[in-house]
Amino acid sequence: MSLSPVITAALERAGLADVAARVVAGERLSADDGLRLYTTPDLHAVGALANLVRERRHGDTCYWVRNQHINYTNVCNKSCVFCSFYAAPRDKDKGYTMSVEQVADKVRAYLDLPIREIHMVGGVNPKLPYQYYLDIVAAIKAVRPDCTLKAFTMVEIEQIARVGRVSEEQCLTDLRAAGLDMLPGGGAEVFSDRIHRDLFWAKGDSQRWVEIAATAHRLGLRSNATLLYGHVEQTEEKVRHLLMLRELQDETGGIVAYIPLSFHPENTGLAHLAPPTGMADLREVAVSRLLLDNVEHIKSFWIMNTIAVTQAALWYGADDTDGTIQEYEVTRDPQTDRRQVLAAEQLEALIAEAGRRPVERDALYRPVAEAAHAV
Ligand code: SF4
Known part of the structure; x- marks a missing residue:
């Protein structure tokens, strides 16, 4: 070619x-x-x-997944400047934490749909005990044993291990025994000491993210990886971030997909900034496809990039759109604006309209028809 x-x-x-x-x-x-x-x-x-x-890698295939997002708590003590999702532990009006049963109910609410992947992340809630995390994982797998459970950013893993007074390796081993299948890629933000100091000083830095991801990969837990762009980062910092991910992937091979995350300034400490343009979103997709030569999949996450940009991104390097979602709270007000969903037929039609061939996948990008017949 x-x-x-x-x-x-x-x-x-x-x-x-x-x-x-x-x-x-x-x-x-x-x-x-x-x-x-x-x-x-x-x-x-x-x-x-x-x-x-x-x-070369994917022909005209564009992947999508029937998935469900769950945000089990928005209570968080990390105060990241770019985050509109969190409620400080003392903010009782905005904060919520689901009980184990409420998490299970969330899964039951969509049992009529053939969902294959559950994506669960939350804030760093200092009140939650170690057992809570094991219990919500087990509860989800009890309701939907055939679903892949992708849960907890490296930042959450650091917290869960801390509260359990165990090593991150032991924490990941325990979560895996409870039913965790893989990890999402969030929490990486930008691998830059400057931005860590200015915007997310209370949580782990780039070194910590990479260490925890490498530990997960060594245990056989695969993960995604992300970059949050479009705020105060510099181009050199983004290139460094991508090359650090490439180096990690050379070492472990554990990254399934890379997802550039477009910054949404509304209701954050950086609300004075203009959001990234569609052109900026497309450039992140394209440059990451070219630099990350050892990562198989580049995702244009339609929630963050918009449907319109995602359709174009399928010609700028992206081979995945994420999925049906159902509910998403990270960039929306959970009190008023929780539901965000594309029906499977809508997602397939949007991909086809963009000139690509929609292929339903599972969490590990196996086409569903093939996965269903896998031994
Ligand atoms: S980005 Fe994550 S860790 Fe930071 S404040 Fe928001 S929920 Fe907390």
Whole structure:
């Protein structure tokens, strides 16, 4: 598979002929290449290059999943400046924590749908005991034993281990025994000491995120990985972040998908900032597809990127849209605006309208028809 003469000419005009040659040859890109891809004005040439890689790996397939998101608590003592989701422990009006039975009820509420993946994350609620986490995992698996349970960011794992006075390895082992199947990729934010100091000082830094992810991967628990962009980060910091993830993946092979997360400033400590544009969202998808040569899947999460940008992103490097969701609270007010859902038929139609072939997957990207027949 090669580039068309039109795209080749555009890349030459953008001064990216050498980068394009490396991509066509399947060679690894450098930090300097990443900086150039982030800063060239010709986003569409970068997108076409990323699309080459995307189509080499996945052809015209676009994955989606029947999934359910659960946010078991929004109580959190970390006060991240970019977060609109959390309620401080003393904020009784905004804060909520589901009981074990309420978490199970959330799962029961959608038992009529063939959901294959449950994605569960929450705030860092200092009042919750170790056993609570084991119990909510076990309760979900008791209601839906055939579902893959993807739960707890590396930040939550650090807290759960701390409250249980066990090592993170023991914590992950216990959660796995209770029914945890894999981990989501949130909580990484930006791997930058400067941003950690200014925006999320109370929780673990990049080193901690990578250490906990590596521990999970060594135990056989796979995870996703993310970057929160579009606030105060600098281009060099994003490139460093992506290369740190690439290095982790070289070591462990445990990252299933990378998800660039578009910052939503509303109701955060950074509400004065303009949100990222659609062009910025597409660039994150494209550059990550090109730099993360050892990560199989790049997701355009339609909740964060919007449906419109996600449709375009399927031609800029993304091969996945996430899924049906049902409810999502991380960027919405849970009191008023919890329900966010796309029916399976809607999601498939949106992917087909974008010119891609929708393929329903499970959490590990096995096509559902094949997974159903797997031994
Ligand atoms: S991003 Fe996570 S850890 Fe930070 S305040 Fe929000 S819920 Fe808490």
